Amino acid sequence: MSSPPRFQAPTGTLDVLPPASARWEQLLAAFATTAGRAGYGLVINPMFEDIGVFLRGIGEGSEVVTKEMYEFRDKGDRHMALRPEGTASVARAFIQHRPGLPFKAWYATPAFRYERPQAGRYRQHHQLGLEAFGVEDPEVDIEVISLAVEFYRALGLSRISLKVNSMGDETCRPAYVELLRVYLSQRADRLCDEHRTKFELNPLRVLDCKREECKSATEEAPALTAHLCEPCRIHHSAVLSGLDDLGVGYSPEFRLVRGFDYYTRTTFEFAAEALGTAQNAAGGGGRYDGLVESLGGPATPGIGFGLGIERLLLACDAEGAMSESTSGLDAFVIDVVGGRSATLITHELRAAGLRVDRAFDGRSMKSQMKAADRSGAAVAVIIGEEEAAAGVATLRPLRGEHEQVKVPRAEVAEAVRRMGRVEARP
């Protein structure tokens, strides 16, 4: 019947179909709840922007921007790009609309990066994130980090580790980078092949290098956290003590260098320890006090957090968290007298707030019963010749110990509710 598919999802993209998509719904609902409870409102943003938003926002020192961005010219010859992450365009919207401060927002968005796909890495992935603009107080850093922790916990994930660092600011970072540059130049021969010649470009990257040579060469390297200016030092220690006070476990990690240029002061990253794959970052974020200004807005501090849905679900799989649930249908209507009764009854039951499906195409009772069984519904509502003549419906429980009963048409909704409630569904 079918020839080989002419079209398929582009490399590195994913189709998420039911029933697997049910977990996406749960995940989104859980995130909306966590963020909403803390006063963060949903922001819906374009998936593409003038490319400058990302070049100036995320920065040209980031490979996500220089090598991986989907860029194009539209029919008006505007140079656009698909968003590679969420924060820069939320910042752009903040500048454009000037909402009152603090501006606390959350988002769910696809993100696009042209890379070779592998476990937990796609060309289109989906991010959940939240941002707080206009607050310099370290207490908001603690809020953002703890909301992330709370979200992981809400999903039932336990093997998530947290690393925290500070990137300093424009006062203390340049001096530190120079210090690191000198340190590295004295040990250049011990660095990995790539960084031996390129460490000058971005010395911070060497700290993050996974190769053994770089790791051992930087073991004794000066830490930025030890060279922060006084305001950054006070900020950083307030964040750490706040996490302590909330009982949030973390490890300080002076090697933690995140991929976007906009970070200042607090940066953090969550790793899913249950994932044995190379891509185990389950989320991360940090403070970006210079971002709004670099996009042409008023100097406004900010901090945010983002995570990738696909990767988070892999972590859930690895931990056995958030397993797929059944359909949750309350009833399945079977009609062997033409199908119109099913139309009327499903309509009534749905209006009564029940979740109800049915079969079409006038199939045999046996076939409809099979469909009812497969649907996961708790109860089959059967209309045959007898029921149609008598103005009743037969209710047959599909799980559990109830007896099959006949009820008047007007009482079907109530009877379905009764039958479904008593049987605890797994």
Next chain:
RNA sequence: GUGGCCGUAGCUCAGUUGGUUAGAGCGCCAGGUUGUGGCCCUGGAGGUCGGGGGUUCAAGUCCCCUCGGUCACCCCA
């Protein structure tokens, strides 16, 4: 962008040293059971063997190219 491994039915796979009309299990549809799902039995639908080219009397099987998947590097969610 670089490298390893892998592409046979919707899914998981078998297919001998190249040898007739390519198989199984699960799933799907129908029947056994003309008013009852799950278990069982029977039957059916479903494949241009990822695509293209080549070698050969003969290719799912060998060779080349290509597309896709997967894992790793790199980078990150």
